[in-house]
Amino acid sequence: TDLRPLDILSEVVPTGRLARGMRVFQVQGVRGFQLAASRPRILGFPASRLFIHCDRFPEEFSIIVTLRVLGVPAKRNEYIFTLMAEESPSVLVGLRYAPDKLHFLFWSQERASSWQTRVTFHNVSLYDNQWHTLVLAVSGQSFSLTVDCSVPKDLVVETPFPASLSVKRASFYLGNRRRRKGLFTGLLRQLVLLPGADATPRVCTATNFKEEMLSVPTVLQDVPTKPASNEVLKYPYETDTKVTLGSRPPCTKQEKAQFWFNASQRGLYLCNGSAWISLLEVKQRLDYVEEYQSLVTNSETMGVEVFTIPKVGLFAATANRYTPPGSAIYKWTDGKFVPYQNIPTYQAQSWKYFTIGKKIFLAVANFEQNDRGQEFSVIYKWSRRKEKFITYQRITTHSARDWEAFVIEGEAFLAVVNHREGNNHNIDSVIYRWNPRTGLFETNQTIPTSGAYDWEFFTIGPYSFLAVANTFNGTSTKIYSHIYIWLSGSFQLFQSILTFGAADWEVFRIGDRVFLAVANSHSYDSGMPAPSNFYAINSSIYELNITAQMFVKFQDLLTYSALDWEFFSVGDDSFLVVANSFDGFTFSVNSIIYRWQGYEGFVAAHHLPTVGCRDWEAFHTTEGSYLLYSSAKEPLSKVLKLKTT
Numbered sequence: 001t002d003l004r005p006l007d008i009l010s011e012v013v014p015t016g017r018l019a020r021g022m023r024v025f026q027v028q029g030v031r032g033f034q035l036a037a038s039r040p041r042i043l044g045f046p047a048s049r050l051f052i053h054c055d056r057f058p059e060e061f062s063i064i065v066t067l068r069v070l071g072v073p074a075k076r077n078e079y080i081f082t083l084m085a086e087e088s089p090s091v092l093v094g095l096r097y098a099p100d101k102l103h104f105l106f107w108s109q110e111r112a113s114s115w116q117t118r119v120t121f122h123n124v125s126l127y128d129n130q131w132h133t134l135v136l137a138v139s140g141q142s143f144s145l146t147v148d149c150s151v152p153k154d155l156v157v158e159t160p161f162p163a164s165l166s167v168k169r170a171s172f173y174l175g176n177r178r179r180r181k182g183l184f185t186g187l188l189r190q191l192v193l194l195p196g197a198d199a200t201p202r203v204c205t206a207t208n209f210k211e212e213m214l215s216v217p218t219v220l221q222d223v224p225t226k227p228a229s230n231e232v233l234k235y236p237y238e239t240d241t242k243v244t245l246g247s248r249p250p251c252t253k254q255e256k257a258q259f260w261f262n263a264s265q266r267g268l269y270l271c272n273g274s275a276w277i278s279l280l281e282v283k284q285r286l287d288y289v290e291e292y293q294s295l296v297t298n299s300e301t302m303g304v305e306v307f308t309i310p311k312v313g314l315f316a317a318t319a320n321r322y323t324p325p326g327s328a329i330y331k332w333t334d335g336k337f338v339p340y341q342n343i344p345t346y347q348a349q350s351w352k353y354f355t356i357g358k359k360i361f362l363a364v365a366n367f368e369q370n371d372r373g374q375e376f377s378v379i380y381k382w383s384r385r386k387e388k389f390i391t392y393q394r395i396t397t398h399s400a401r402d403w404e405a406f407v408i409e410g411e412a413f414l415a416v417v418n419h420r421e422g423n424n425h426n427i428d429s430v431i432y433r434w435n436p437r438t439g440l441f442e443t444n445q446t447i448p449t450s451g452a453y454d455w456e457f458f459t460i461g462p463y464s465f466l467a468v469a470n471t472f473n474g475t476s477t478k479i480y481s482h483i484y485i486w487l488s489g490s491f492q493l494f495q496s497i498l499t500f501g502a503a504d505w506e507v508f509r510i511g512d513r514v515f516l517a518v519a520n521s522h523s524y525d526s527g528m529p530a531p532s533n534f535y536a537i538n539s540s541i542y543e544l545n546i547t548a549q550m551f552v553k554f555q556d557l558l559t560y561s562a563l564d565w566e567f568f569s570v571g572d573d574s575f576l577v578v579a580n581s582f583d584g585f586t587f588s589v590n591s592i593i594y595r596w597q598g599y600e601g602f603v604a605a606h607h608l609p610t611v612g613c614r615d616w617e618a619f620h621t622t623e624g625s626y627l628l629y630s631s632a633k634e635p636l637s638k639v640l641k642l643k644t645t
Contacts, residue, residue, distance in 0.1 A: 005064075006050045006193040007215040008081060009033065012043060012174050019043060024219055025187055027068060029256025029273055030131055031220045032187030033174075040176040040183065047083060047167040050193070057083070057093060057165040060139045062199035064214055065095070066190035067134070069126040077103070078184045081191060082177040085170045091116055091177055092170055095136070100125055104136060104143060108162050117159045121145045124153075131189070137198040149204035190216055247622040251276050284571040284644040289593070289606055292626060293336055293639035298325045301630035301637050302367075303350035303402075306617040309360060309382060314621065315340065316628060317362060318637065319348035327351075327364065329389065335623055337639065341388055343380065346370050350615075354405030356412045356434055362389050363414065365400035377403070377416060379441070393440055398427060404455035408464050408486055414441050415466065417452040425451035425474050431466075431491065445490050450479055456505035460514055460544065466491050467516065469502035476525040477501035481518065483551070495550050500537055506565035510574050510596060514544040516551050517576065519562035533584045535561040541576075541602065555601040560589050563632075568618035570625060570644060576602055577627065579613040587612040587633045608640065 012019060018033075019042050025034045035043060048055070065080055082094035082105075094105040094116075104119040124147060126132050135146040141160040145153045174191070175184030192199075192214045202214065243259040251260075251271040260269045260276055266284075269276035295316075303319040314332035327345040330337035347367040354361050360382035369375045377400045381392035399419040406413050412434035421427045429452055433444035451472035458465050464486040473479050481499040484491035501521035508515050518541075522534045539559040542551035557578070564579035574596035580589040591610045594602035612633025619626055625642040 005214045006195070007217070008050070008172055008174070008191040008193060009188065009220075010215065010217040011045045011049050011172070013217055013219055018219065026257050027187065028131065029253045029258075029271075030068075030189060032066075032068060032131075032189040033220070034187055035175040035184055038180070040173060040178050040180060043174040043176060044171045044178070047170045047172055050172070051167055055166060055168045057162075057167050058193075058195035059161065059163045060196050062138070062194040062197060063095065063134075063136045064190060064192040064194065064199050064203060065134045065136075065188070066131060066213070067126070068129070068131050068187040068189075069097070070186045077182050078186075079173075079175060079177050079182045080184055080188070081175065082173045083167065083170055084173060084178055087169070089178075092165060092167070094177065096182065097124070097126065099127070102134070102145065104138075106161055107165070108159050117157070119143050119155060119157055121153050121155065133190070133203060135198075135200045135203055137200060139198075144198070144200075146200050146204070149200075152200070189220055190214070248276070285573060286570040286575065286593075286595075286605075287643045287645045289608060289627070289640050290643055291638060292641040295330065295337055295628075295637045295639060297630075297635045297637055298322070298328050298342070299635050300612075300632050301614065301635075302348060302632055303615045304617050304628055304630040304637065305351035305353055305362075306619045306628060307353035307362075312387065314619070316617070317351040317353070318630060319350050319364065320345065320635075321347055321632075323347070329362075332621065335621075343389065345378075349401045350403065352403035352405055352414075354412075354414070361392065361405075363403040363405070365403055365416065366397065367399050367401070367419070375399075379414075395432070395441065397430075401452065402454045404457050404466070406457040406464070406466075413444065415455045415457075417449065417455055417468070419451055419453065419471075423474075425472050429455075429468065447484065447491065450474075453503045454505055456507055456516075458507040458514075458516075465494065467505045467507075469505050469518065470499065471501050471503060471521065472524075475527065477522055478525050481505075483516075497542065497551065503563045504565055506567055506576075508567035508574075508576075515541055515554065516544070517541045517565045517567075519565050519578065520559065521561045521563055521581075535582050535584045539565075539578065557594065557602065560584075563613070564615045566616035566618055566627070568625070568627075570642060575605070577608075577616050577618075579616055579629065580610065581613050581632065589613070591616075591629065610638075611636075 021036050023034045024031055077096045077098045080095040083092045090107055091105050092107045096103050102121045102124045105116050107116045132148055137144040138161050141156050143155045243261055245261055249260055253273050255271045256273040258271050268280040270279050297318050298320040299322040301318045301320055305317045308314050316330045316337050318328050320327040323346050327343050327348045329341040331340040345364050349365045349367050352363045361379055363379045366377045376394040377397040379393040380389035383390050397416050398421040400416050401419045402417040404415045415431045418427050418429045428446040429449040431445040432441035435442050449468055450470040452468050453471045454469040456467045467483045470479050470481045477500050480496040481502045483495045485494035499518050500523045502518050503521040504519040506517045520537050520539045523537050524534055538556040539562045540553055541555045543554040545552045559578050560580040561582040562578050563581050566577050568575050576594045578592055580591045583589045588611050590607040591613045592604050593606040595605040597603045612631045613629050614632040615630045617628045627640045630637045
């Protein structure tokens with residue numbers, strides 16, 4: 001017996017051209033034939049095209065059907081297929097369904113004087129607007145129906161399927177019995193006859209049983225969502241187009257060929273089954289900045305961290321100066337940050353959010369000792385049950401300023417900046433490695449630093465780098481900050497750059513170019529004459545020179561005790577915002593947004609009034625793009641909204 005699947009659908013479109021009355025329609029990312037023939041005979045072909053060497057229908061076989069059924073009125077039957085002799089109106093073999101029933105029809109020579117035998121499977125519900133795969137296995141008096149690889153429905157009937165059913169001068173008809181009445185109104189994707197075998201084991205091996213295929217016509221097979229060039233699709237198809245508004249929806253095979261309109265960015269996207277492909281997008285441009293929310297904080301804020309916990313929401317953690325009440329975590333609710341959780345901290349300087357596998361952490365850098373005279377910085381872990389951050393690990397630090405989390409070659413690291421120990425600013429900062437066996441961070445490497453403020457980790461190709469912002473060595477702020485490169489299991493010195501009270505490094509990319517910006521806070525040297533202004537000094541932007549294998553100065557920008565840089569983009573435009581904190585006379589100083597102007601470098605575009613500005617964070621929601629700045633001189637931080645055109 002030939003066990004090759006006999007593809008009935010492909011015989012209706014042997015050359016890839018659809019018969020009149022056939023359309024290709026796509027639903028839920030899956031294509032099928034929709035039949036609307038005014039002349040049902042058009043949807044037929046001689047049985048001899050399938051049964052080349054024998055004019056007898058197999059005695060044992062399976063019929064595999066993948067279909068999507070529309071709602072069927074009560075007491076109405078629709079035919080999936082029939083096999084009929086040319087000179088007779090009788091159905092030799094056929095499959096039809098009615099509400100909650102599936103009928104298998106066949107003509108038995110022993111009962112030539114009566115109507116064909118009908119085998120009925122009850123409680124077969126297909127009207128849920130989903131694709132379903134049916135496997136009907138026939139052998140003698142035994143009939144078995146499996147729907148989507150569920151438990152088979154087995155029937156044993158009195159009349160066996162004939163051992164020798166002639167198909168001479170017979171034809172298959174797709175979705176009809178040679179009449180308009182009973183025409184199939186749903187979608188057909190697969191109709192296969194498998195002689196001599198129960199196809200259930202072959203079908204029920206895939207993860208998606210409803211769409212498992214033995215043989216599908218080329219017309220219905222998947223093609224790229226976008227053609228390779230500008231050619232017209234070889235096999236055009238229709239689809240029940242759906243456009244989703246709001247935040248980014250999932251893009252899976254179920255959503256294939258569906259559209260998403262991003263109202264905030266005015267972009268239209270098409271799902272290709274795994275990712276959203278941009279079809280039409282209006283590139284936004286930053287017009288101006290407006291105050292959006294005044295966020296009252298527990299006390300002056302030294303740093304802020306904005307992060308998203310999947311399936312929970314957007315948060316902002318503020319590092320506040322005083323305890324009590326400590327530092328706070330805010331949750332973005334109804335378009336505003338609202339208080340969510342208070343955490344005891346001791347002159348907190350910064351927060352760092354990071355994940356290891358499914359674990360979610362938030363580390364705080366404490367600058368002062370706790371009530372017991374102990375100096376710890378603390379790592380908190382997100383409790384999914386409590387939906388709060390709870391204490392996880394305490395690490396001894398010395399006037400900690402900053403944490404940096406990163407991954408190298410699959411291993412997780414956490415680096416702390418130790419600012420000083422007593423009056424000694426020249427101390428070691430520490431890099432910790434995650435031990436998956438103990439579930440704790442353990443000391444991996446120490447690096448000498450001088451009154452350090454900040455770590456910045458970044459990668460370039462296969463190489464990992466860690467830059468430290470050294471601020472003060474006990475006598476001068478005019479000292480070298482260092483960039484380290486990961487080699488042979490540890491960080492080694494890569495480059496030293498002269499800085500002036502460096503408080504922050506910010507790495508960013510524009511196209512293929514890599515930049516590193518330093519925020520210089522003040523110029524002081526006990527052995528040199530005092531400058532006219534300690535705080536009005538240049539902060540610098542460096543660019544990686546691939547040929548020289550080092551960062552070279554690209555641009556100087558006049559800043560006023562700069563403490564932070566933040567890079568962000570709006571549309572195709574790139575921006576840097578600086579945290580100017582003090583001009584030598586007042587803490588009410590404009591912080592500035594610089595726009596990237598190509599050959600001109602960064603050019604001042606917006607001047608933002610701030611008070612003792614310490615930190616900037618850029619973030620996005622479905623409603624738009626925002627900047628959040630923290631004030632180290634008043635218990636008030638502000639959310640600014642970027643207005644675009």
